[in-house]
Amino acid sequence: MRGILTIAGKDLRSLFYSPLFWVISFLLTGVWSVLYQVSLGTFARNATMMQMQGQESSMSLHEHVFAQHVGLVNFLMILAVVALTMRLFAEEKKNRTFDLLLTSPVTATQIVAGKYLAGLLASWTLVGISLLYPLATMFLADFDLGPLMASYLGLLLLVACYVAVGMFASSLTESTVLAVVMGLIFSVGIWFIGALSEAVEQPFWVTVFEHLSVGKHFSFFIRGGVGVASIVFFLSVVFINCFLTQRVVESSRWR
Amino acid sequence: MIEVRDLTxxxxxxxxxxxxxxxxxxxEVVGFLGPNGAGKTTTMKIITGFMAPTSxxxxxxxxxxxxxxxxxxxxxxxxxxxPPVYGDMTVEEYLRFVAHLKGAERAKIPSLVARAIEKTNLGDVRKRLIQNLSKGFRQRVGISGAIVSDPEILILDEPTVGLDPRQVAEIRALVKELAGQHTILxxxxxLPEVQASCERIIIINRGRIVAEDSLDGLTKRMSGSGRVVIRVRRAIFGLAEALGSITGVRHVAAVSGSVQSGQASSNGNGNGLGAVSQVAGEVVFEIETDGAEDTIEKIAAQVVGQGAGLMEMKSESVNLENVFLQLTSSEEQQGSNVAAGVQS
Known part of the structure; x- marks a missing residue:
């Protein structure tokens, strides 16, 4: 446990001490601030208009503002997470500091767990910041917190997947550029596994690929649902990528 | 402390x-000596568990x-x-991190870090970022990291590479100082590095151990051979052959001179080969002998007797460098001789 925390602490420290994290936070909050305000403003205008026309307002804040915001956060987090995880392994390999980790009394599993924890905490910090926008809306309007919290649970799980995928990409190379490219392709790629259900004939495989669809599971959370199957799905993606990373780290001994 | 068996x-x-x-x-302090690419780093990586051996x-x-x-x-x-150092850490932060990573007792870490900084003379730069340090300092930070957890065994892969002569001397002194408390490979x-700090030397070449002995033992192994360099004013015809025929002389080579110089070699029975043309000019001969003083005396007598005009004569004692060169090159020569079908 101590090995994990030591490595996680070191990587978190190096993330927070580098300009990278702050530039990413700055850009993300900039985009979110502008777009959130715009969509909230549009929603408010439409709602008032409907009231003025004497219609019963059937528009839901969650559906029109929060769901959009969560979608935007998800999209930008794909990019941000890849940037945050690209250095986890690639840089250690390039600077030969990986030698220090591999000759220290820590196992490959501990190294991977420590690095995953660091990437996860940094990425979740950004997700946490994005939650401030809907929460601040509480001062303006009354709404049900339930669906928002469900959406954010989905978002946290999805971001956890991106971190695992990005870390795996980083472990494959010592070039951070290649780590970014691979990380992006992998992260975007998991969204398209579900699309394969269109490409197969047998009903069995159609069901399998439908279950592997990130979009299907994520939209379930956005609609306000919390399903064990979906949680298990996201945790499996995390586990598989961490496991693969662990194998890559372990295999560096055999080369 | 370290036992290596049939490592491949x-x-x-x-x-x-x-x-x-x-x-x-x-x-013990053991020097692991060998030309570049001999397999030193590979062996060390396997001992540290960084890499798995084939068998x-x-x-x-x-x-x-x-x-x-x-x-x-x-x-x-x-x-x-x-040196595996993180550029975005200060020296102190790095050493604390390594100590934690090595699993040192939490309570002891401040004193361990202080001790490592003191031993490697890093006090002045303890608060500086490692990326702003010079190569020599980074190397010292690396050494500091290796000793910070006070391990029983130290494995140092070319610890003085890239340092200036003063720093090299400091590192050697440090290794000597650490010798009592740690086992060091x-x-x-x-070469002077092992001479300065090691008790025992393992010479490795092309992945095989070619010699393993104490410093004295290795030097003794080479006794029974010596080298004499002479500089003569005139290249007398037949001088090289005459020198080659002296009992105890193994090889004569004209290394420089204004004339086309030949080579003569002898198996000690006086069968000279090669020739030196007789044109006036200064020539330097390198003569390998059996190391006996009689032989040196005979060489001097021969040169003076022939009237070649002896300008300079010096006898070189065998040092580790010769041992090393002989051990690491003899194998290659054997290899090429066998390939060419020549009996040596």
């Missing part, structure tokens, strides 16, 4: 090391490196070829 590592068809066997006792076994403090890697790694401080291709 192949990269594809190429064997980086081939059935190495050696052991290092507790408290063979390594035991550190009685524990098998591959059955009990975590316990073994706790006992080893390793400095790789490139030190690799280098720089």
């Amino acid at each position: 590592k192949s990269y594809g068809l190429h064997k980086a090391i081939d059935r190495l066997n050696f052991s290092v006792n507790k408290g 063979g076994q390594v035991k550190v403090a009685g524990l098998d490196v591959f059955e009990d890697p975590v316990e073994v790694k706790k006992r080893i401080g390793y400095l790789p070829e490139t 030190l690799s280098t291709h720089i």
